[in-house]
Amino acid sequence: MIDPVLVTGGTGKTGRRVAARLAAAGIDARVGTRSPQEPQHRRFDWGDLSCADAFNGCTAAWLVAPTDRADHLAVMQPMLEQAMARGVRRFVLLSSSLFGPQSPLMGEVHAWLAGHAEDWAILRPSWFMQNFTEGAHGDTIRNEGAIYSATGSGRVAFIDADDIAAAAVAALTAGKAMNADVILTGPKALSYDNIAALVSERAGRTIRHVAMEPEALSARLNALGIPPEYVDALVQLDLVIRGGAEDRTTAGVMDMTGRPPRSFRAFVTANKDMLG
Template identity: 65%
Template sequence: MRVLITGGKGKTGRRVASSLTAKGIDVAIGTRRPDGPKDRRFDWADPSAASAFHGCDAVYLVAPTDRTDHLAVMQPLLEAAMERGVRRFVLLSSSLLEPGGPMMGEVHAWLAECAPEWAVLRPSWFMQNFSEGPHAATIREEGIIYTATGSGRVGFIDAEDIAATAAACLSATTPLNSDVVLTGPEALSYDDTAAIITAALGRPVRHVSLDPAALIARFVAQGLPPDYAKTLTDLDADIAAGVEDYTTSSVEQMTGQQPTSFRAFANRVVENWK
């Protein structure tokens, strides 16, 4: 068996590759800038990227991050993959995106209708947003986490657990042919995460909840387009309203292992904040 991993050097892709390799499964890494023996050039906007599917039985799908019309750009290559013999498709989506909804939701609905074997992973917010993503620099430099979430809680999930679930879906004898919502073991507010990081780091870290207009202005000042800044801020408003305040048992059901707690995560990555 060989699996193509699109976004193969990203947060989840590189971890999926490691998890599959540990299972003895051959992987091909789809990337815009190939530089290794397992790398294959892959770009959703380039029809010639269909050649990356050659010899693969399954594919891990990470949607492009520079646009929102995901099905329009992904469908031609998904059809090309099927023509080349790929049977199983595992899509990384989001807990907030229902099938048929915007962005990856459109791809979700298409796979359910058209793919021979499929699974859609819908994780909550990544713990890695604190260590590798937008909060990492402000934690290091200011001791502050900025959001517009108020006291809303999130079932933050470790990207390692997402990858383990993806590897299970890609390698299972029986296809899932469904979607799963993935969370960590507990729902936490950003005040809670700041307290946990404070304990791990040994110096104060606090959460500052901005009003939505102030967060939009902050994003725009960082160089984000105004429409995208508003979209991100609207997601924080959803958290404030309680939309993400829940947990699921999907990681344990799919992998046989308990998902990582935020405290264990913080202790593991504490060097990122020093």
């Protein structure tokens, strides 16, 4: 049995779902967070090595890279080495469908784990369905009846964070080491026009997809006070979608959990109260 498990990013979109699923399975899930408030919480900050004590007694960890910096390997490697020294043997990393082991950001962590950990798995989900309820698109849907993007007609097989969490728990509790990466997607690739139509149907009002050119989207995001380097990254990601890099589906969720991933239609039906 892999127990206990430290869930880093334990109060975030995936972390809180992973922790809940582990607890429901009777596994001791310790929630790593910068602001511990509950008995199961452990203070955790990738940039503070004094937080390595959060790994004490744990045999596995769910790894979510810090979201406030881009030098992921530089800040995560010292902590991962501390985790290994404390007896953690299984590491499951949340990465992205866009980042393989030769890529920057989480890709560098992926490559390091593959070369240094005896028991590892990398989950590479596509874009989250929750972006339209809990994220920035959710805000503009509720407040402006619009979704803004520079994705054009590019399509994405959006995935429910609950399906990511189910795959994470499967990886964390597997009988043997996976030592592999898995791309996770929803069941169907959709354009943002498709998304707007489905959200409109469930919200009971018209939601527009405002298709923007990169310069216009940059101007909009800059006006919102988003840091320029982050604006550039967001626009580039939209252009990656426009170019077709995310227009794919995989059997990853089915292979890991034994059930198909949730459809976007089912997701918005279950979450229509969050659409305003």
